[in-house]
Amino acid sequence: MSETAATATAASxxxxxxxxxxxxxxxxxxxxxxxxLDGVSLTLPTGSYTAIMGPSGSGKSSLLNLIGGxxxxxSGHVAVDGKPVSTASEDERAAIRGTDIGFVFQTFNxxxxxxxxxxxxxxxxxxxxxxxxRLDRATDRLEAVGLANRTDHVPxxxxxxxxxxxxxxxxxxPDPALILADEPTGNVDTDTGATVLDIFDELHAAGNTILxxxxxxxVAERADQIVHITDGEIGSIEATGxx
Amino acid sequence: xDGREGLRIAVRSVRAHKLRSALTVVxxxxxxxxxxxxxxxxASVQAEIxxxxxxxxxxxxxxxxxxxxxxGFDRVLQPVFTEADLAAISEIDGVTAVLPRGxxxxxxxxxxxxxxxxxxxxxxxxESITTGSIVAGRSFTxxxxxxxxxxxxxxxxxxxLTAGSTLTLRYPDGEERPVTVTGVVNGxxxxxxVSNFARQPRLFAPVDPFYEAVVESPSAGVRQRAxxxxxxxxxxxxxxxTRKAIEDYLADDAxxxxxxxxxxxLVARSGSDFIDEISDVIxxxxxxxxxxxxxxLVVGAIGIANVMLVSVTERTREIGIMKAVGARNRDIMSxxxxxxxxxxxxxxxxxxxxxxxxxxxxxxxxxxxxxxAPDWIALAVGVGVVVGIVAGxxxxxxxxxxxxxxxxxxx
Ligand SMILES: Nc1ncnc2c1ncn2[C@@H]1O[C@H](COP(=O)(O)OP(=O)(O)OP(=O)(O)O)[C@@H](O)[C@H]1O
Ligand SMILES: [Mg+2]
Numbered sequence: 067m068s069e070t071a072a073t074a075t076a077a078s079x080x081x082x083x084x085x086x087x088x089x090x091x092x093x094x095x096x097x098x099x100x101x102x103l104d105g106v107s108l109t110l111p112t113g114s115y116t117a118i119m120g121p122s123g124s125g126k127s128s129l130l131n132l133i134g135g136x137x138x139x140x141s142g143h144v145a146v147d148g149k150p151v152s153t154a155s156e157d158e159r160a161a162i163r164g165t166d167i168g169f170v171f172q173t174f175n176x177x178x179x180x181x182x183x184x185x186x187x188x189x190x191x192x193x194x195x196x197x198x199x200r201l202d203r204a205t206d207r208l209e210a211v212g213l214a215n216r217t218d219h220v221p222x223x224x225x226x227x228x229x230x231x232x233x234x235x236x237x238x239x240p241d242p243a244l245i246l247a248d249e250p251t252g253n254v255d256t257d258t259g260a261t262v263l264d265i266f267d268e269l270h271a272a273g274n275t276i277l278x279x280x281x282x283x284x285v286a287e288r289a290d291q292i293v294h295i296t297d298g299e300i301g302s303i304e305a306t307g308x309x
Numbered sequence: 310x311d312g313r314e315g316l317r318i319a320v321r322s323v324r325a326h327k328l329r330s331a332l333t334v335v336x337x338x339x340x341x342x343x344x345x346x347x348x349x350x351x352a353s354v355q356a357e358i359x360x361x362x363x364x365x366x367x368x369x370x371x372x373x374x375x376x377x378x379x380x381g382f383d384r385v386l387q388p389v390f391t392e393a394d395l396a397a398i399s400e401i402d403g404v405t406a407v408l409p410r411g412x413x414x415x416x417x418x419x420x421x422x423x424x425x426x427x428x429x430x431x432x433x434x435x436e437s438i439t440t441g442s443i444v445a446g447r448s449f450t451x452x453x454x455x456x457x458x459x460x461x462x463x464x465x466x467x468x469x470l471t472a473g474s475t476l477t478l479r480y481p482d483g484e485e486r487p488v489t490v491t492g493v494v495n496g497x498x499x500x501x502x503v504s505n506f507a508r509q510p511r512l513f514a515p516v517d518p519f520y521e522a523v524v525e526s527p528s529a530g531v532r533q534r535a536x537x538x539x540x541x542x543x544x545x546x547x548x549x550x551t552r553k554a555i556e557d558y559l560a561d562d563a564x565x566x567x568x569x570x571x572x573x574x575l576v577a578r579s580g581s582d583f584i585d586e587i588s589d590v591i592x593x594x595x596x597x598x599x600x601x602x603x604x605x606l607v608v609g610a611i612g613i614a615n616v617m618l619v620s621v622t623e624r625t626r627e628i629g630i631m632k633a634v635g636a637r638n639r640d641i642m643s644x645x646x647x648x649x650x651x652x653x654x655x656x657x658x659x660x661x662x663x664x665x666x667x668x669x670x671x672x673x674x675x676x677x678x679x680x681x682a683p684d685w686i687a688l689a690v691g692v693g694v695v696v697g698i699v700a701g702x703x704x705x706x707x708x709x710x711x712x713x714x715x716x717x718x719x720x
Contacts, residue, residue, distance in 0.1 A: 131714055134633075136632075136713050136714050136717075137714055156637070156638065160632065160635055160636060160637040160638075160640075161635060161637070163632070163635050165635065169633050169634070171717070175626070175629070175630045175717060177627055177630055177631075179321045179322065179325055180318075180321075188630075188631065188634050189634040191310055191311065191314045192310055192631070192634065192635040192636045192637065192640055193635060194310070197311070197313070197314070240635075
């Protein structure tokens with residue numbers, strides 16, 4: 067049932083989908099063998115906005131990490147923007163993370179000693195941009211998330227919501243093909259969470275492909291479709307009213 | 310990744326831990342400073358001595374007696390080279406001049422109502438004062454109560470001495486006698502290379518009538534003047550052969566041999582012997598200090614490695630962040646290597662001026678002109694950087710291998 071739904075979504079789009087996940091499994095061996103993901107297949111068309119929901123420990127973060135090239139699957143295949151993430155070398159995966167994917171984490175994960183603008187520019191450092199070019203781009207992205215007046219603050223001088231907006235600006239810096247967000251509203255208050263979700267809506271409207279993990283139903287409903295995961299398997303894919 | 314960004318990250322990290330960074334580089338600072346100290350001090354001493362010997366003294370052979378065992382080192386030089394020895398040496402092939410040098414015991418020198426104690430008064434022959442070394446006036450005349458002074462002595466009184474000035478010499482027995490200054494010199498022929506000529510007030514007087522040390526010459530059978538040291542000026546083209554001949558003479562026929570204690574060795578040294586001997590001492594000290602420096606550098610390197618390992622652990626999460634946004638392993642590696650190199654560079658940048666300062670103090674203490682050793686300074690800075698890099702390699706490699714997911718989960 068789930069397979070059909072995923073394929074149906076892909077078929078509705080003629081262009082090559084941004085994310086293709088084929089029969090991906092992930093096992094960890096810590097004493098006994100833990101199966102985090104078990105034969106997951108998923109296709110995200112370009113410009114789609116997808117939420118993943120599921121109980122704690124169901125494999126949401128694991129799936130996101132595999133798609134984002136932070137980890138490699140035990141079996142199966144992952145491609146992002148046509149690039150084979152799962153079979154790429156370590157350096158190639160680093161390059162994919164830096165240029166094709168923008169991560170937004172629950173805990174922000176900003177560099178503590180870099181200013182907001184330098185944090186946003188960080189992916190471009192590893193992509194070989196010149197300092198002026200990357201600071202221009204970073205300033206631009208900070209303006210887009212409403213932080214033009216906080217460019218030279220270090221993270222400790224920013225509120226939680228501001229930090230998360232810096233993190234979003236950083237994810238956007240390289241013009242990625244895909245934005246991955248793991249519980250981006252998990253560490254901010256409701257109002258700030260709403261602001262963050264508004265930004266995601268804008269990004270979606272601008273044509274970005276977004277994959278977001280959340281526990282909260284009202285957050286997931288902002289997406290086009292909700293993928294439900296239980297025990298490392300996709301249970302169902304639910305189209306929301308907005309789609 | 311562009312290296313300047315790596316440097317910027319390293320600078321921030323070092324600045325964030327100022328005290329820790331400072332303590333870390335102490336080993337490097339000490340290592341570099343000790344090497345620099347002795348490199349500059351050694352260079353200063355060497356420059357001074359080589360400068361003293363100079364080209365004009367290249368053919369000089371210095372003849373004197375020295376105790377063959379080290380214990381008698383402080384024994385005063387005895388007047389053993391008689392006029393007969395001088396005459397014999399001057400007959401040797403290749404000898405162009407024989408310049409006796411004796412010291413005259415004077416307790417003070419007075420000009421007008423000003424007295425200068427502790428001046429060295431040397432008795433020698435007019436041949437020792439060459440025209441080229443006369444700054445003002447003329448040389449003294451044998452048989453007259455005339456003297457020449459060096460520039461240091463000439464300017465040692467409130468009124469500078471010139472040709473025609475009168476000085477009063479006070480002898481240890483209390484007697485005072487006037488002398489006339491006939492000239493000012495900036496050096497003498499036959500000066501010992503270690504005499505430190507320009508720095509000490511010096512006065513030169515003719516052997517006749519000033520020098521009074523007399524002994525009975527075994528060969529001539531009469532009482533005659535004898536000197537503790539003789540400088541033989543030779544034809545530079547055959548200095549080596551001439552020296553051999555002088556040594557042979559000293560070993561067998563010389564009055565000096567018979568007049569000296571049996572454990573006294575009579576030596577004929579060339580200027581280059583002095584350079585070699587002193588260079589040898591300096592080299593030994595330098596090697597010793599370099600050893601200390603190397604040990605400090607090793608300790609310093611371990612210190613840097615240790616702090617870098619701590620830093621890697623502390624910054625695990627940052628490493629995860631950088632990897633998540635596209636840093637390759639070699640980018641992480643270079644960030645940490647740059648930081649370690651920065652610590653090493655800081656160490657040497659602090660160590661070099663410290664070393665120069667101490668070296669300068671040592672040069673001042675030893676009364677030699679301070680001379681820089683630029684090669685050593687460049688080398689020291691290079692060594693500091695290299696030590697930093699080497700010390701940083703392993704921690705950086707550890708950092709590069711950190712798994713990004715584990716790192717991001719790290720508290
Ligand atoms: N590095 C690891 N080593 C061993 N087991 C792991 C590792 N990472 C994840 N797991 C296991 O894999 C399973 C899925 O973990 P994952 O982090 O993907 O869950 P999640 O759905 O994101 O949960 P949550 O909502 O709590 O974040 C869990 O059972 C977890 O214990
Ligand atoms: Mg999770």
